[in-house]
Amino acid sequence: MTHLDDRTMTSSGFYVSQEAPIVADNPVPTPQAPAPDILRCAYMELVVTDLQRSREFYVEVLGLTVTEEDEDTIYLRSLEEFIHHNLVLRKGPVAAVAVFSYRVRSPEDLDKAVAFYEELGCRMERRQEGFTKGIGDSVRVEDPLGFPYEFFHEAEHVERLAWRYDLYTPGALVRLDHFNQVTPDVPRATKFMQDLGFRVTEDIQDDEGTVYAAWMRRKPTVHDTAMTGGDGPRMHHVAFATHEKHNILAICDKMGALRISDRIERGPGRHGVSNAFYLYILDPDGHRIEIYTQDYYTGDPDNPVVTWDVHDNQRRDFWGNPVVPSWYTEASLVLDLDGTPQEVTAREEKSEMDVTIGADGFSYTREGDADGTYQGEAAKGFKLGHQL
Amino acid sequence: MTHLDDRTMTSSGFYVSQEAPIVADNPVPTPQAPAPDILRCAYMELVVTDLQRSREFYVEVLGLTVTEEDEDTIYLRSLEEFIHHNLVLRKGPVAAVAVFSYRVRSPEDLDKAVAFYEELGCRMERRQEGFTKGIGDSVRVEDPLGFPYEFFHEAEHVERLAWRYDLYTPGALVRLDHFNQVTPDVPRATKFMQDLGFRVTEDIQDDEGTVYAAWMRRKPTVHDTAMTGGDGPRMHHVAFATHEKHNILAICDKMGALRISDRIERGPGRHGVSNAFYLYILDPDGHRIEIYTQDYYTGDPDNPVVTWDVHDNQRRDFWGNPVVPSWYTEASLVLDLDGTPQEVTAREEKSEMDVTIGADGFSYTREGDADGTYQGEAAKGFKLGHQL
Amino acid sequence: MTHLDDRTMTSSGFYVSQEAPIVADNPVPTPQAPAPDILRCAYMELVVTDLQRSREFYVEVLGLTVTEEDEDTIYLRSLEEFIHHNLVLRKGPVAAVAVFSYRVRSPEDLDKAVAFYEELGCRMERRQEGFTKGIGDSVRVEDPLGFPYEFFHEAEHVERLAWRYDLYTPGALVRLDHFNQVTPDVPRATKFMQDLGFRVTEDIQDDEGTVYAAWMRRKPTVHDTAMTGGDGPRMHHVAFATHEKHNILAICDKMGALRISDRIERGPGRHGVSNAFYLYILDPDGHRIEIYTQDYYTGDPDNPVVTWDVHDNQRRDFWGNPVVPSWYTEASLVLDLDGTPQEVTAREEKSEMDVTIGADGFSYTREGDADGTYQGEAAKGFKLGHQL
């Protein structure tokens, strides 16, 4: 761990350090058993309450490719994917996330996953035939943070449609990029994920060391998943990548044309964290989808960890545009292995929303700026004020 | 004039009619003298309080080209311009607009302008040698709406730098696109501009016929200027065009990198009105600059006039993103021919901000939607609610 | 007329002058009757030999919108158009152009057109009900250059689909931009078009004053039509505009995916002339279609005329990429008013292809460059050599 003193201020207004400056006070014990070798986030299984309406959203609006479907389930993939699916929509009574699924390097890694989680006393289920079509031998676990995680290696190959430009839409989604999870104790969750083999790339802190969110990766992008501080376990969003920024703008335009602009929750914009261009939209059940493009390579083991000050108004939107409150407060339930929603535990630490906006919060555009825009006091700047 | 009944609802949720459905109750008399043949909005003269700081903004941040400069004045142009300037920054004690300047087709059109405004009893000044460098014989007038307008034909030609890609920045501005004026009585202003030879392309109304804003053109784009309802005469913004949308995003990115994101007022986004992609930023004096790209051809005399319902939440941002209050309320003073700020008269008609947001306003994403997002009552939709 | 001496070399390597430096030795007499007030190129009627195959190309591949169709004819428009069509495909025995059609400002301009061409002794036909669906009173003429021209004002309005982003494809065509005609004597053709009210914006010449091509406009873009020196009268291409450059790349990608890349004739690339981004593709009959974006405003009466040296290797492709010979030699036949192909007359003046490439031609990247790439001699530069 890097002490706060070991970090270096950059010319862009954030810090870098060699290791994530995050310490868990209440860590999950580190298993003796080695972690499985995870390749990447691979797919999410979403429970949706109206399958046809969800199909319309993911297929007609977003243009995901249907690999297979039946009365209860739709298997979808992005244009550059070669395994069976990146998203499963399953009809169910309560909108929720059934599983966050990761692909591991080899079949043997499933045994490692079992040993790893057994040592932690987690509830698990393994199915040789897989839990969903197109996926073979799989392990599902209720992890120590309360999230339903899956690991698999075997997967049916389907055609990678990357070259099929006749199938592209203006907002073409080419890759599943990452998950984002809401959890009350970010340092605890981060430490657990580090034990699972993840490496932190960026985080948001304050001067007292409160960690509001952390991003972590297996594949060499900014993240395969992130831990967002809040009442959890819940799913904050799942993100798909486009090639270029105009593809994301095209999704906004299409949602405007379809008169569903009220399902555009936040953005488009440039993230501070990750440096990616983003958009958040809501599916018919309120599951949040991010559309994301152009973060950076993080594959070196000494990749600098970026730490943003929670009061830096450019951390979440580099252009200083406001984060809507729903983005902080709303998230999807996650299911246990029986399909029952996990109970949600309230975050006890400070809330990012509270410390940055509203009567008690403050943010700045330029740190130490005497003319700064402290909202709690004199600041009347449009970027932070009550906008409506 | 088209009656409200003569307009046609389109599949995009707005109306079209053959003529602008706008009637002035209190019109400026139509002169007998023919209007001058105006080519296009050509340049704006801005008074700025700190010339060096403004230079930094327009030259270093926005990349406009300096045609010429001296201690008190900087003459700037966009990359595709071939006349001397599109923007004059002049040092002065009070930030304001000294003139909205239009180019006319021929030298004789100046005589027409004189006759036209004389008939209206307007204060005028004509200078053979021009009021600014690079511009010849010019007429300046305090028009019946209180705005300082200039007409000229003679202009010094400078090199059109369109092919000089070595000079382009990521956010290159290629053209002056339009002005936008704040005036209390939009129908009166519109009627006057029609007499001056402008044609309305779009407007925003409510069912009772209140007109909140109107766009009008000489060159065949959506506008050379627009009339925005509010306390006036004031200048709402001046707009420069880029080639593509990513150029506008690059300006946001650069302002983030320079830690002046608090000068990004609104956007980027897609306009409903004009269908253009937009961004509003503020110069060091608070003069509002729009960056704008990709509206449509309007040059046919029967070009359909588009009318948006003021309650349509996609009229000003097609993605339904909120308009910040400052955008409705703030604007620049305009000067009379002596250089004294014109007195501002309050708008008496309904305010667009009031009728669309806040406790008494409402907006919808889908007209007639029973689940609509009426903010005044139950609506808690993030797109319209108190966001911060 | 500007003498060659009156032109000014720019920092971009071409000349500008105030008037087109083109003199016709053998002009068509200038009519006494005033020319009609032409708004813009409006549509082309193409005869195609396999209607279904052409429909596939223009609708499935290029995404034009079908306004109306029957067994013999398809009426197509671009997304920003509000008149009935920009392109008519009519089934016929010989692939050819039936008409180049222009919209005029008022119904009275049709009478002017009649008087103008009558004075020139041209064969004409006028139909109150129009020659194609959606168009009213029209005049068709065999013009002095042998081209079938149409003028009309009355047109059925259809919905402008600019805001219907749900209908956009990645390569969406938004506007008809221009025609391009092949004619043996460019100065003669230019002079005639000037009499018809067109203004030259750019041309290609050599030091001896041979004019190889000229661009001319009514609407304030670089052109509504161009005259390309060659055996004629023939139609070189018809051009549609996209919003951005990536839209053009998307058309290439789609044609690759559909395995019809052999119908991509030339480009994509940046034009020197017009500064636009371009692509040339061939329809099933070999009619050449240009996809075009981002030229510049030319609406001022003193807009500088740009003259390119025919030996400047960046004139046709600003990146110096070669022009394929077919682009110089192939073109579509045009029909007379009986529907019979017009006889083609050979160009007698020098050929642009001959003077720039091959054993007797030469081109340069930098004028006067001693190390220049004179292909006729030592130059072995890949940009100009026998590439295959």
Place this chain on the structure above:
Amino acid sequence: MTHLDDRTMTSSGFYVSQEAPIVADNPVPTPQAPAPDILRCAYMELVVTDLQRSREFYVEVLGLTVTEEDEDTIYLRSLEEFIHHNLVLRKGPVAAVAVFSYRVRSPEDLDKAVAFYEELGCRMERRQEGFTKGIGDSVRVEDPLGFPYEFFHEAEHVERLAWRYDLYTPGALVRLDHFNQVTPDVPRATKFMQDLGFRVTEDIQDDEGTVYAAWMRRKPTVHDTAMTGGDGPRMHHVAFATHEKHNILAICDKMGALRISDRIERGPGRHGVSNAFYLYILDPDGHRIEIYTQDYYTGDPDNPVVTWDVHDNQRRDFWGNPVVPSWYTEASLVLDLDGTPQEVTAREEKSEMDVTIGADGFSYTREGDADGTYQGEAAKGFKLGHQL
């Protein structure tokens, strides 16, 4: 190894198989010692003959950032890099490549590299202090294929400028993407690289099993290096990535504006292989630089290997645009550890250029197309004919 029969034809016209269908007849022996764990291609050291002229090209034209420089050497990096450099320009008498340098996961991997190459009897040199500034303990080796390879782990960290949009140019280079090497025997080179831990992602073959080129990766992109069949060892190109396609077009535009379009060798275009958008340009010494964007994720161990038919005219340019002969024949010399150019051995197998273009070659757009464009015979298609 997959037999040719085990591969599957896709709907895009190429084959996929599970393992690279490449067998070396004359393999380099596989060492017993394990290969070092290579992270990625990290930098290239180029010898240039005129340091100032090269600086102008890489810094002024391409916008690379100077980390450090002295009289003889310039250290350059791309905007997203956090190690000292991606490119070293060193003044020398003969233009050549001094080293292809790869970063390894840990300091210990250097020992592994030493053992690996020692077993192969390769000449090596190890320097604790590194061979270039900013790089620590390094091993340089003359590999069995004759290429100068370097491995290092220790590197000085510098600021990752990804968020410094004020420094971006329109053609901003953000990452070093890959190398490309010319070698006579592609299967032999491929087998050796597989032993070194690389995995093949794509290749070009003919029906008789001749391999013309192969792409291979460590980081999960299409390649860290590729082996191109030809007289070698030589360096074909080094590639930098941009974020978007318009960035690449901007480089072309800038080179046009600077009148160095004769240094644009090939492109821009869409690759078949890799699906990336590309451009090839030449530095003042003729070293070939590729600008590259948007290939796909290849990090799964069972990532499908793509095999293109050498006669598929869309393999190298998906739009069917011709490959210029210089691209096949020209390449940079590589140095041995004494700084002497390695002797070049001629390729004995068939040449891709010969089998695809010219009198004896043929290519097709659609396989088995009876109307195909066989250049050797009847084909008159502009896409393959003698263009100039």
